[in-house]
Amino acid sequence: MFADQAKIYIRSGKGGDGHVSFRRELYVPAGGPDGGDGGRGGDLIFEVDPGLNTLNEFRHIRKYCAGDGEPGGRKRCHGKDGEDLVVKVPAGTIIKEANTGKVITDMSYENKREVLLKGGRGGKGNQHYATPTMQAPKYAQPGKPGIELDVILELKTIADVGLVGFPNVGKSTFLSRVTNAKPKIANYHFTTLNPNLGVVDLEGTDGFVIADIPGLIEGASDGVGLGHQFLKHIERTRVMIHMIDAASVEGRDPINDIKVINDELRAYNEEIANRPQVIAANKIDCFYGDDEETVLSMLRDEFEPQGIKVFPISAVTGQGVKELLYYVKEMLDKVEKPNVVFEKEFEIQEEDISNEPISVVREDDGTFSIEGPRVERMLGYTNLDSERGFEFFQKFMKENGIIEELEKLGIEDEDTVNVCGWSFEYYK
Template identity: 50%
Template sequence: MFIDQAVINLKAGKGGDGSVAFRKEKYVPAGGPAGGDGGKGGDVVFVVDEGLRTLMDFRYKKHYAAQHGEDGKNKKMFGADGKDLVLKVPPGTIIKDEKTGEILADLTEHGERKVIARGGKGGKGNVHFKTATRQAPRFAIAGEQGQSLTVVMELKLIADVGLIGFPNVGKSTFLSVVTSATPKIADYHFTTLTPNLGMVKTKFGDSFVLADIPGLIEGAHEGIGLGHEFLRHVERTKVLIHVLDVASVEGRDPLEDFEKINQELKLYSEKLAEKPQIVAANKTDLPGAEENYERVKKELESIGVQVFPISAATNKGLDELLAFVSQRLKEAEEEERQAIIEGVEEEKVYKFNPEEEKLFTIRRENNTFIVEGKFVERLVYSTNFDDMDSLAYFQKVLRKRGIIDELKELGINDGDLVKIDEIEFEYYD
C-alpha cells in the first residue's frame, strides 16, 4: 500500500547550561568568574530528496529528537552546539501541526530545507553576572528547552497531468500504453491502489509527467472508498484527463459519470474543480460506443470541454489527444506564471508559530500558591539557593517578571507558602 501520510513526534535539542566556574591559575590568587555559555540545541530540519517516493520510513519510527547543546566550560569556553537532526522526505511532502492543522512547510523542490522545530538557546555562564558588588557569582542560567511538537506529514504526488475517472474505465491501460509505466491491470474495482507515474513523450517531442490515480466513487469527498487519498494527489496536477467509458461496459452512463466525479471534485475543493479537463472517450472500438460518443461530445463541448475519441487497447486517437494535452499544459503553466507575476496568487509563507505560552501561571490551593511554567522552572533550576547572590537574583527576576504582583492580586499574605516546581518557601513582602 502506498504510504502517503504519517504522524511523528519531533523534539529539538535543549540548550546547554551555563557554567559556574572560576579562574584557578598560578599567580592569579583572586581569579574571577570564568563559566562559559552553553551551546544551542540542535534543530529538526526537513530536506527534500528526489530519490525518495514514499513516507514508508516514518511508518515504523515515530519519535525523533535532535542533539542537546553542550554545557558551558571553564575558562569562558562555550559548549558545542547540538547537531541538527536532518530528516529526508520525498518532493511533494506537506507538514502540518497536528494540534492546529497549520501548514508548517510545503516541500516540493530537491534540496529544499525547512526548520520545523528549533533548538533551545544555550544558558549564560556566571561570567555574565559579575557586578561591582557581586564579584564572585555562584550561579548561571540553564539552557532553554527545544521546541517539541507532533506533525502530520502528507505526500502529494507531483505530476503535470492527472488521469481521473471511475474504476475500470481504462486509465491503467491508457497509462501503460502512453508511458513506460507498468501498472497492474485487471477487471475489478480499485485495481490501482497506488498512484502510478509515467513520462509521456508526444510525437512532436514534448514531454510531461502523467499520474494514474486511484479510482474515484461517490462520497469520496467524505473519505468513502479511496476518496481522500485520490483527491489529495489530484491537487498537485495542472491539467486533468478525464477518462470515460463510452461503451458503457459496466452499464453506467458516461455523462452521469462525468457529472458525479466533477461533483466530488467540487465538494472537496472549488479550486480542484476549476482545473482544465480534457475528456478521453475511451473504448470507442467496442460495439455500441459510437452513439454514446456522439452524445458525450455534443453535451460536453457545449460547455467548453474538449472530447477526444480514443481506444487505449488499439492506440486509436492517442497521438491527437496527447498533443492537445501538451499544448493545454503549456497554457496552464503560462497562466500560473502570469498569476504570480501580476500578484493574483498570494505568496504562501509557512512559518512555525507555536502557541505562545504565558511565562507563568499561578493557582491557589488553600494558603499555598503554586507557580507553574517553563520559564519559572528554568529559573528555579538555575538558582543556587545556598548562595545569597543567586537568591537575590532569583527574587529580582520574580519581581521583574510580575510574579510577585500577581501573587499579591491573588491575596497572598506573609507566611503563606509558595511552591515552584519542587521548591517551597514562605512569602514575606
C-alpha cells in the same frame, strides 16, 4: 499500503547548560570564574526528497527529535552543539499543527528546505556573571529548552494534469504507456492504491507531469471508499483527463460515469470541477462493427457543446494517444500557471520564559546564599527599607520558587539568608 497522511511528534534540541567552575592553578590562589557556555540545541528541518512519493516512512517512526547541546566545561570550554535533524518528505507535503489543523508550511515548488523548529540557545557559563561586587558567581544560565510540537503531514500531489476515472477503465495502462511510471496493472477493481506520477515527454515541445488519481467512485466526496484521501491530490492540477471505458467492457455507462465523477469533484471543490477537462474514450480496440461511431457520437453530442473535447484512444495499442497528449499540452499552455501553495496559518511561538539563573545554596557554615542576575536587578530597583518594597521582595522570592528551594534545603526559622550582599533572618 499507500500513506498520504501521518501524525508525528517533533522537537528541536535543548541548549546545553552553562557551567560553574573557577580557575584553579598553582600560584593563582584566587582564580576567577571560568565556566564555559553550553552548546546550541539542534534545529528540526524539513527537506523535500525527490525520490519520495508517499508518507509510508512515518507510519513506523512517529517521533523526531534533534540533538541536545552539551553543557559547558571547565576552563571556558564551550559545549558541543546538538546535531540538526533533517526530516525528508515528498514534494507537495503540507505540515499542519495537529490541534488546530492550521497550515505551518507547504513543502512545494521553491520551498525545498525549511527550518521548522529552532534549537534552544546554549546557557552562559559563570564567567559571564562576574561583576565588581560579585567576583565569584556560583550560578550559570541553563540552556533554553527546545520547541516541541505535534504535527500532521498531508501529501497533496504536485502534477500539471490529473487522470481521473472509475476503477478498471485503463488509467494505469495509459500512464505506463505515456510516461516512465511503472504502476501495477491488473484486471481488478481498486488495484491502484497510489497516486502514480509520471512525466510525459513530447517531441518538439515541453512535457508535463501527469498523476493517476485512483479511488474515485460515487460518494467519494463524502468519504466513501478512499475518496477523501485521493481527492486532495487533484487540488494542484490545472487540467483533468477523464478516462472512461467507452466500449462498456464491464457494462458501465460511460456518459453517466463522467457525470458522476464531475458531481464528486464539484461536491469536493467547486473550483476544481471548473478546471479545463478532456475526455479520453478508452478501449476502442474492443469495439465491434459500428458500435464505436455510435458511442463516440453520443459522447460528443453530450459533452463537446460544453467545451469538453472527446478523444477516442486505446491505451493498449496506443491508437489516438499522441493526439490526446498534444491537445492536453495546448490546454496547459493556455491555462494560467499559478502554483497552488497553501498559505501559512500557524506561527510557531518560542516558549516565553526567563531562564536567567538563580543559585540557591546551603553553605558549609549553615547559612544560605541566593545569587543571580535577576536577583541583583530586582534589588537594584527595590527599596527594602519601605514596607511596600519589602513586600515586593518577598513576592519575588516566592513567585520564582526561591522560598520553595530554601525549604527543600532544610531552612528553619532564624537561619541566615544572604542575598547578593544583603543578610536576612528567615521566618516562615
